[in-house]
Amino acid sequence: MRFKRYAADVTCATAGLLIGITLSAGSLIAQEGEGAVGFPAGVEEIARIVAVVGDTAILDSELQIRLFQLQAQGFPVAPHGTPEWTSQSRTILNGMVDDLLFLQRARRAGVTASPGQVERCARQIYDEQRARFASDEEMMLWVEGAGMTMLQFRNMSRSQCEDQELRVTFRMQLERSADLPPVIVTEEEVVEYYEEWSTGAPPTPALVSYNQLIVTPQPSGAARDSLLARTELVRAGLEAGEEDWDVLARRHSDDVATRESGGELGWVTRDVFVRPFADAAWSVFPGRIAGPVQTRFGIHFIKVERQRGAERFVKHILLRPRITDADADSARALGVALADSLVNGADPEFLAGVFRDQLAQEEIRFDNIRLDQLQARFGPEDQQQLLAPRAGDVYGPLNLAQAGFTEYAVLQIVSYRAPGPVTLDDVRDQLRSTIQTTKQIEALVADWRDGTYIEIRL
Structure with a gap:
């Protein structure tokens, strides 16, 4: 041409x-x-x-x-x-x-x-x-x-x-x-x-569309009280302004990867964060602090230092709850109940609304995701369950390992497309x-x- x-x-x-x-x-x-x-x-x-x-x-x-x-x-x-x-x-x-x-x-x-x-x-x-x-x-x-x-x-x-x-x-x-x-x-x-x-053109890989619910273990009893006390301690320190942010981050943050650098996450775009964190970080002007904000990872205090275009230079202080075996067992039991409800025809959006305090606040629907990328999120045993998904299949609870605790994913397959040549309709x-x-x-x-x-x- x-x-x-x-x-x-x-x-x-x-x-x-x-x-x-x-x-x-x-x-x-x-x-x-x-x-x-x-x-x-x-x-x-x-x-x-x-x-x-x-x-x-x-x-x-x-x-x-x-x-x-x-x-x-x-x-x-x-x-x-x-x-x-x-x-x-x-x-x-x-x-x-x-x-x-x-x-x-x-x-x-x-x-x-x-x-x-x-x-x-x-x-x-x-x-x-x-x-x-x-x-x-x-x-x-x-x-x-x-x-x-x-x-x-x-x-x-x-x-x-x-x-x-x-x-x-x-x-x-x-x-x-x-x-x-x-x-x-x-x-x-x-x-x-x-x-x-x-x-x-190379052939398309196996693609899958699915609904996802992620159950996050919730701290109970003394662990929850301890987390709330630590949150108030950090809040008071920030409001008093007597200590530098980096000092507070090194003293209190549970994010070992960023703690020594004052919780520095660097220049980032909104899409790299889970929704509650992103909403908070993009709701304040540079130089201001947002928080406390709860995500599936714990409680965050967020500092936005600078902005350039769609990027922001962000720091955070993360307070993680202590999750007991009983908390994990309770979360897994909820995952089993959610999977049963999906098998019986429940609407995943409805379930997300009912159990919102126990689920990660993330997107539910994902379309045309590479199957190998989905499998890579899970351990070898759970990957085996996803070798040949079919529309309507429900999987879970599947283990999602996080730092210090495990979350549980429940997947409902909406569609599956086997590997093959790219069609005209695709492109x-x-x-x-x-x-x-x-x-x-x-x-x-x-x-x-x-x-x-x-x-x-x-």
Whole structure:
């Protein structure tokens, strides 16, 4: 399809994968204090312009390098001088023109490349090339055989990565904008794209949709009273303000992983927390404290220190209850009762409401979850129960080990899909959206071409 190249090109760029090294016009200019960059053996150096894009030239040597690299990567390149070579070269050259148009527009729009991403990309290129050789010396000989020093090779890689990062970032900005030109996507285009795409698509894993209830053991008697007393002690310390937060966290928190760092959880997004914790942490302004908040893990005091976009820098003090064997047995018995109720047709939402004080306050319905990911949450014995789930099956109580205690999960299978090929219905909306965006970008590029002086001299 005529829009397939754009989709594949940006997919690779977004993943940070650059196959080979592509020289831009600026890459062929010698770095200050260095000799000119040479070309691989067998590639003729001809200072001839094959295309002009605005005030920028694309050299024949760049096109030769691109063809040489494609051939080295296993892509069939027609013999030089044949009509097939000319047609292939023009196609590649037009792609280079489009890339240059993207780069020019990105720079005009003030787009900048992330230095960290550029360095990671350049490092990946180096590592991928290094893996082809037995030693550093062998790679150095290969680079020198191409007429470059290792410094020139690294600089060239970094320059290419920066250009690619600019193009990808700019394209992502365009895709999020609301003023892309309208286009029409037909069902025939979706089907054709699916047939091309599905030939290399991996099969889908086993997927399961289910309802879940998690029973959390509740402290009883003296353990509950002790937890309440500790909660009041921490609250009083925070309200008095006589001691630093980090001091209180090191003294009182039961979260051994974060206690010594003052309960620091770092920069996090809302979706990484259980619902009660997230609701509390996102209900206060930076610099404020929320709590006490009860979750399945215990009682939390939460401090939000800073905010940047959707992220917050969060600390917490966790007070865990002491769970006795009797508390665990009581929770397991409730899990058995819940499983029996589901087997007899009870509504899981209704059960969650009735027993809300004894259940983890989390989502109940989960759709299209990989079966292996669901199994991984449980121990080997419980995993065996989930080898061949069927719609309507109820499992549990299954053990969910937490720090210091065990919770019990009850699962009701809503649907199960065996492993198999990806169907058109699975990806129809995704493919339609991809085609639509790609055609919109193509229309933009066509407008840029119309408004830019472009001369192809091949």
